[in-house]
Amino acid sequence: MTEFSQIRAAVIGTGFIGTVHVQALRRLGVQVAGVLGSSEARGIERAAEIGVGYAYASLDALLADDSVDVVHVTSPNHAHFPQVMALLDAGKHVICEKPLAMTSAESAQMVTKAKASGKICAVCYNIRFYPLNQQAHGMVAAGDLGRIHFVTGHYHQDWLAKLTDWNWRLQADKGGALRSVGDIGTHWVDLTSFVTGLKAKSVFADLTTFLPERQRPTGPVETFSSAQGATETVPIDTDDSSAIIIRYSGGAKGVMTTSQINVGRKNSLIWDVAGSTASAAWDSETPDHLFIGRRDGPNEVLMRDFTLMNPAGTRAATLPPGHVEGFADSFFNFFRAVYVDVCSGTRGADSTWATFEDGHYEMLFCDAVVKSSREQRWVDLGEH
Structure with a gap:
């Protein structure tokens, strides 16, 4: 290293x-x-x-x-x-x-x-740097799934499900007009774009705020921790959840949902990519397993094992097979890849970390989602 x-x-x-x-x-x-x-x-x-x-x-x-x-x-x-x-x-x-x-x-x-x-x-x-997401990226690039037709999935959590749950992300002036989409939905958008190589062309979005008022504590509250002490009632206009239909450039379609009020779902990101010859799916709560679906042969579950993975997946794997690589490991894998390029002074030809251009694409996506939900119509990315 x-x-x-x-x-x-x-x-x-x-x-x-x-x-x-x-x-x-x-x-x-x-x-x-x-x-x-x-x-x-x-x-x-x-x-x-x-x-x-x-x-x-x-x-x-x-x-x-x-x-x-x-x-x-x-x-x-x-x-x-x-x-x-x-x-x-x-x-x-x-x-x-x-x-x-x-x-x-x-x-x-x-x-x-x-x-x-x-x-x-x-x-x-x-999240790109869970090894099996790198594996899936390599599979799609190699044509293992054929032409991509349909991309579905969600990102659901429950840490803002109660009236007394509080975080700065609830406030539009600090977190932006979007919350469940901006905070966690952008992870799903970036990850599926990375895996499939597809960019959204237009969206039809429905945003919902189920808790229009919340109890804000008068003292500081850290992310994922419970508020304690005195509170005050404040109005909320950021989204608790979303349902979004996606049209990708090239003809593929997608459906995603986000939620920060799905009780019992702690950090559930799932993507499912259907191609013309095979499909693949991944769940962040079982990150060391990749589902691979086939029509004319048996389905399989690939356990993260660098002796069985393609070069993209192998480069991101750190621990031996059977030793689960989780949330903290994804940051280690991500930073390792970025700091290799810091040392060389330029982005490597096989680098897979998200650039500012990728971040800008997610912002165009978010802007289109806001406009679509407000006007209840299909909106092209970059329309305004």
Whole structure:
């Protein structure tokens, strides 16, 4: 494995996902120079809790640290655009959490800036890096499924199913106009696009807010944790769930649903791709198994085993067969691939991490979903 110990990285954001980034960087051998919290006090507190030796007082202090090569942006969505633009001006490589921005107008500017910078700029669609998703990508590219006809699936969770569940993602000014689609649906959109090589041409969307009022705690609440103490009633207009029909370029069709209120579904992402000669399906809650369906032969379940996988899948596999690679491993696999390119200074010919262009595509998708739901009609991506 490439030596990463001379690379210094910083992480913006000290919540749930920022901590995941720090842990994966340590496993990779990258030096974590420091973290930047939502406030100086918050940064110092969280740095001590997760064992990082330094907390930056401000974004300006981080920008001025010439020893930092790569910055991971895990802040709330509304902060991505100004932070990433400033980081690129400062000459840093950037790994940004999804969605890339609040609007496609912002993400378009980020794409232009990234190209001009010459830096490695990745979007954190880590789910691509479960090894069997890389395997499926390789299978489709090799023609193993034939022509892709139909793509279906969902991303369902229950962590916002109660009136007292709270997170900044519920607020449109911090998370964007879309919530279940923007927060988790973009993962499904990116993953199925990566696996199939297809891009959505148009969408017909129905968004629903089942809980139009919620109880917001007066104190801070971390992602996936329960609110405690005093609360206040606030209106909610972001989507609890969605149902979206997709037309892909080339004639394939798709159907996806998202939900953050499906009780009992903790983190269920499922995709099912039907081709003309075979099908494949994957479930994030059983990530080491890939279903492969056939008409004229027996179906099979491929267990993640690099002795049986194609080159794309094998490159992403880290642990021996039978040792389940899960959520944290996907970040390790993803960062490993990006940091190889950081070391070389350019994106490799066989690199499969999501670019800012991919992130912009997801923003165009989200804009079309909002417009379609409001106007109850088919909307082409980029229509407005």
